[in-house]
Amino acid sequence: MIQFYRFLLVAVFFSLSFYSYAQIFEPFTINGLGKTGAEKVYLMYYAFDDGSQIIDSTTIHSGKFSFKGEIEGPCYGGVLFGDDFNTASQRWADKKNIWFTLFKGETIISFEGDKHKIIGSNKGLESQRIFEKLKQEKREVFKSQEFRSEAEEGLKLLEELKELDSSVYVRFKKDPKRFLDRTGNKAIDDKVNLIRKRNELLNKKYGRMEDLNRSVIKEFISSYPEDEYGLYQFKEYVNGTDNYEEAIELYSLLAKNLQGSNVGLKLKQLIGTFQITTGVSAENFSQADPDGKLINLSDYKGKYVLVDFWASWCVPCRGENPTLVKAYDQFNARNFEILGVSLDSKKENWLDAIKQDGLVWKHVSDLKGWKNAVAVQYGIRAVPSNFLIDPTGKIIAQDLRGQALLDFLTKTLN
Incomplete structure (x- = not known):
């Protein structure tokens, strides 16, 4: 059965x-x-x-x-x-x-x-073989002696930066694209700029290893726009990214019938939620509280509100709740609120978790699990997730947890 x-x-x-x-x-x-x-x-x-x-x-x-x-x-x-x-x-x-x-x-x-x-001999297996062959061909680029030699020169520059200042080296290596610090030390700043320029030239010439899968998907869909395997790979890609421009570009390469399929339309809607991010106005929503009363996000205009997506069955969510209780106790008097949106499907479990964890703020849910309408609207693909919204309705931060949440609230509300 x-x-x-x-x-x-x-x-x-x-x-x-x-x-x-x-x-x-x-x-x-x-x-x-x-x-x-x-x-x-x-x-x-x-x-x-x-x-x-x-x-x-x-x-x-x-x-x-x-x-x-x-x-x-x-x-x-x-x-x-x-x-x-x-x-x-x-x-x-x-x-x-x-x-x-x-x-x-x-x-x-x-x-x-x-x-x-x-x-x-089915068509799907043949499509998969073509896709894997494309991926293997692109991987070979990063195995070439030419690439290895140029990459090693970049590693030598990083080691030279480490010798100049190990703390700058650690911060730069962690996220080179977002490292914008100027130390005031000409030798260090010049070395950072040299490494960055070399990385840009290397990426332009060979592409980036982390972009390999997207590059293969793009080439496959461009060559076989009507192949369902392209849509399958695109779905896997979308579920692992939040880059709107890159995702919508791949979507546009799909044949019209795949774009307009159930899966294609769902993915397009999901891609649209990638634009719900820091700096944009939060979309309004309405959902019922445990007593059936509709709660609107717009009810919180004029306040700082943390919209917290969670569930009673989510162990990391339950582990984060003591921090939320501490934040609420510490900042509620300073114009701060929390609105919990639960991805539960059983009301009893939802209410028990609220009581057990001492979550005294307002809560909403339609008890549809991952199909929760607000979670879908905001593109929630994992919990816990949250958005911090300022009194004007603008998203000013997201996915703040633990001490990072408390520090941000202290800085913002003081």
Whole structure:
């Protein structure tokens, strides 16, 4: 029997009221051959559209097993071995388990002892091979002797900076792009500028290693704009970035039918939330408190308000709550408020956590978990997350935690 679970990671799900291209469910088949040493096998994958976790199971007969179903597009998943799913999934890193991208059409997993290989002639596997070949070709650039020689010269300059001032070296190395300090020491400042210029020339000539995956996705989509595998890779990229310009550029390269698909439209909406950041006006929202009364963000105009996205099941959130209580006690009299937005789905758990942690400020939730309308509106992909909004309604900071939150409030409210 197939079971459905919610996939509670960073994937963002939206309900769309406007027209979109329908993505077609098509059949897939997985055939396992030559498997020994196991009797039960589980297939687990995350649906292409909404990230639902789908689980199926079967038994192995004479070394063979088979799964059949329908999917809308490429899905990440795995074939797991064990007496029951919980046991098998808890050993997810076991080398016996196989993780792969599931495509429409037939996929064959051929076993030979402890080793396996995935074979098949479906279009998805061919697209994946093309993509991986592009990635490997781009990686080769960073293995070339020419690149290594130029990179080593840059490392020598960094070592020279370290000898001049180790503290400047540490700060610069941590974030070269944002390091803007001028020390007043000409030798140090000149060395920093020389390193920065050399890095810019190196990046212009070879590209940046951290941009490699985006570069491969861009080249793949440019060459195959209608390929669903391009949309699949783009989705993975968007879930790991907050760069609006780069994401919208990749989106524009997709074929119109993929842009207008359910997944394409959801990703476009998510990309739009990347512009909700420090320096812009916070979008208003309304949501019900535990008694059903609507609370509006606009009710807080004229005050500093920390909009805190959290959940009772989120261990880091619960760990951060004592800091929020301390901040509220210390700064509430100075025009500071907190508004909690919960990604809970069970009211009892939500209310118990509020009481247990002593969270005396106002709270709202629609009890839809990761589908919480305000979380979707603000592009929340992980909790805890927060936005600090000033009396004019402008976002002045985000994701402040621990002592950093207390220090920022002290500086701002004093």
